[in-house]
Amino acid sequence: MGPYFRALMGRRRAVLALLGWSVLEGVPALLSGRLVGLAVDRGFAVGDVWTGIGWLVAFALVAVLGGFGLRQVFTRLGDVVEPLRDALVTTIVRGVLHDGRSHRRQPDASAVARITRHVEVVRDATAGLLVQARALLVTTAAALVGLATTVSSLAWLVVLPVVAALVLFGLLLPSLARGQRALVMADESTAEVAGTVLLGMRDVVACGAQSHASADVVRQVDVQAGATVRMAWASALRGIVISVGGFLPLVLLLVMTPGMVAAGALTAGQVLAAVVYLSTSVQPALRRLADTTSTVVLRLAVALRRLAEAAPEVAEQTGDLVPGGDGAVELRGVTFGWGEHAEPVVRDLDLTLTRGSHLAVVGPSGIGKSTLAGLITGLLAPQAGSVLFGGVPVREVRPAERHRRIALVPQETYLFTGTVRDNLALFAPSASDEVLAAAVAAVGASEVVARLGGLDGAIGHAGGSLSAGEAQLLAAARVYACDADVVVLDEATSNLDPAAEAVVERAFAARDGILVVIAHRLSSALRADHVLVMDGGAPLLGSHERLMVESATYGDLMAAWKPAVATG
Structure with missing residues (x-):
C-alpha cells in the first residue's frame, strides 16, 4: 500500500480542498430538520402560512448551497484520483517489465489483469471513498448534531438501533472480505487460464488437446461463478442488517411520538424535524456506510493487496546497496x-x-x-x-x-x-x-x-x-x-x-x-x-x-x- 498512500500524500492540497467543500455540503444536513420544524411550529401550525413558507424557502436556499458544495467536490475529485491512477499504473508496469521471478517472454495474463482491473478498481474505489465516506462522516455528524439540539429526547430512538446494526455489520465484515478476495482471485485465474489457452491455440490444436483446454477454462469459469454467487448472498445479508438500522428508528418514532405529542412533551414540528433528520440524512448515511464498507473499502483493500504483490518485482530493481570502491x-x-x-x-x-x-x-x-x-x-x-x-x-x-x-x-x-x-x-x-x-x-x-x-x-x-x-x-x-x-x-x-x-x-x-x-x-x-x-x-x-x-x-x-x- 506504500505507493498508494505516497500518491495520496502527494495530492494533500486537493484532498484538503475536498474536505473544505464538504463542510458546505453538510450545511443542509445540519439545518434541514430544524428549518422544517420551525416551518410547522411557527408557521403552518399557528395559521401563519407565509412564515411557514419563508422557513421552507430558507430550507431550499440551504439545499442549493449544499448542492453547490457537492458540485465543487465532484469538480475537484479528478485532481486526486487521476494522478493516483497514473502513479499506480507506472508502478505496476515497471514491476511487470522487470519481473525478477520469471524470465518468460510470454505475456503475463495475470499481470495484465492487475493493470486493467485492479488499478481501475483502486481508482474507482478511491473516488467512491472520497465521495461516500467523506459525505458519510459530514452528513451523519451534522444530522446527529441537528437532531440532538432540536429534539434531544428522541436521540435514543436513533442511537440504539444504529449501534445494533453496526455491531452486526462488523461481524459480517470478515466473511465479506474473504468473499471479495475469493472473487478477485477467481477473476484473475480465469484471465490467466483463458489467456494461456488462447496464446497457445496452435499448440492446443496441433496436439489435439481442445477438449482438455476447454475443460480447464470451463472449470475456472465455474469457480468464478460460484464465488460471485457467494458474494451476492453475503451482500444480501448485509442489506438486511443495514435495513434494521435504517428503518427501525422510524418505526420506533411512529410508535412513541404520538403519546409524547398528546402529553405536550413534543410539538408536531419537532416530530417532523426528527423524521426529516432520519429519512434524509441518517438513513441514507447508513446505506452509504454499507455500500462504502462492503463494496468500496473491501474492493480497495483487496485490489491494493493484489497490487502490492507486484511490489517485490519493483523492489528488486530499486535496491539501496552501495558497491565497494574497487568496482570489480x-x-x-x-x-x-x-x-x-x-x-x-x-x-x-x-x-x-x-x-x-x-x-x-x-x-x-x-x-x-x-x-x-x-x-x-x-x-x-x-x-x-x-x-x-x-x-x-x-x-x-x-x-x-x-x-x-x-x-x-x-x-x-x-x-x-x-x-x-x-x-x-x-x-x-x-x-x-x-x-x-x-x-x-x-x-x-x-x-x-x-x-x-x-x-x-x-x-x-x-x-x-x-x-x-x-x-x-x-x-x-x-x-x-x-x-x-x-x-x-x-x-x-x-x-x-x-x-x-x-x-x-x-x-x-x-x-x-x-x-x-x-x-x-x-x-x-x-x-x-x-x-x-x-x-x-x-x-x-x-x-x-x-x-x-x-x-x-x-x-x-x-x-x-x-x-x-x-x-x-
Whole structure:
C-alpha cells in the first residue's frame, strides 16, 4: 500500500480542498430538520402560512448551497484520483517489465489483469471513498448534531438501533472480505487460464488437446461463478442488517411520538424535524456506510493487496546497496535462458573483471553476447548464480549509483534534438566544455563536432543530420565524458570503419576502468587482454594466443576473418 498512500500524500492540497467543500455540503444536513420544524411550529401550525413558507424557502436556499458544495467536490475529485491512477499504473508496469521471478517472454495474463482491473478498481474505489465516506462522516455528524439540539429526547430512538446494526455489520465484515478476495482471485485465474489457452491455440490444436483446454477454462469459469454467487448472498445479508438500522428508528418514532405529542412533551414540528433528520440524512448515511464498507473499502483493500504483490518485482530493481570502491565485476555460476524451458544462452559462467580489465566477447550472431551485456549491467537477472558489482548483487545496487558507474553503449544510437553540448552532457550534466571537448577528441569525433558547428551546434530530430557512424561516435563521446567505472560496448562501433573502431576501443581501454566489448569485428579480440568465446556450450575465457590453441570455434572464426580489413 506504500505507493498508494505516497500518491495520496502527494495530492494533500486537493484532498484538503475536498474536505473544505464538504463542510458546505453538510450545511443542509445540519439545518434541514430544524428549518422544517420551525416551518410547522411557527408557521403552518399557528395559521401563519407565509412564515411557514419563508422557513421552507430558507430550507431550499440551504439545499442549493449544499448542492453547490457537492458540485465543487465532484469538480475537484479528478485532481486526486487521476494522478493516483497514473502513479499506480507506472508502478505496476515497471514491476511487470522487470519481473525478477520469471524470465518468460510470454505475456503475463495475470499481470495484465492487475493493470486493467485492479488499478481501475483502486481508482474507482478511491473516488467512491472520497465521495461516500467523506459525505458519510459530514452528513451523519451534522444530522446527529441537528437532531440532538432540536429534539434531544428522541436521540435514543436513533442511537440504539444504529449501534445494533453496526455491531452486526462488523461481524459480517470478515466473511465479506474473504468473499471479495475469493472473487478477485477467481477473476484473475480465469484471465490467466483463458489467456494461456488462447496464446497457445496452435499448440492446443496441433496436439489435439481442445477438449482438455476447454475443460480447464470451463472449470475456472465455474469457480468464478460460484464465488460471485457467494458474494451476492453475503451482500444480501448485509442489506438486511443495514435495513434494521435504517428503518427501525422510524418505526420506533411512529410508535412513541404520538403519546409524547398528546402529553405536550413534543410539538408536531419537532416530530417532523426528527423524521426529516432520519429519512434524509441518517438513513441514507447508513446505506452509504454499507455500500462504502462492503463494496468500496473491501474492493480497495483487496485490489491494493493484489497490487502490492507486484511490489517485490519493483523492489528488486530499486535496491539501496552501495558497491565497494574497487568496482570489480564478478559472475559466479551465472546461467540465463529466455524462458523457463528454453536452452540457456549463458551457462555456468564464472568471470572476474577488475579495474583495468579489457574483455572482448566473440561468437556467432544470436548466441547470447548481448544477453551477457544485460547481465553485467543489471538489466537482466540470472536464473542461477549471481552477478556482483563491487561485492554486492548488481541489481540491488542503488539505481542512481548503478547508472552513474555502469554504462552500456548499444548498437542503436539515441540522439535527441538539441545542441551537441546537450547530447554529450546527458550523463555528465556538470561537465565543463573542456571535459566534453576532451571526450570528443579521445574517441575521434572532433571532425564531426566541428562540422556541426562545435558544442553549440544543433542536432536535428533523432540525429537525422548525422550518418549512423557519426551518431555512434557522439554516443561514444557521451559515455566517455561521464565517470562510469564499467563500460560495455554492445556492437556500439558497428557502423564505424575498422580504424575509427580501434580509436574508440583504445580510448576506453586507456581510462583504467573495466571495458567489455561485444565484438562486431574480430580485430576487437586482438586488442583485448582477454577474450570470451560463446558458441552455445560452456563459454571459454583466455587470451588470443591460448584460445587459438584450445578453441576450435575461435580458430574457425579467426580463419574466416580477413585481417586485411582490420586495423590493429
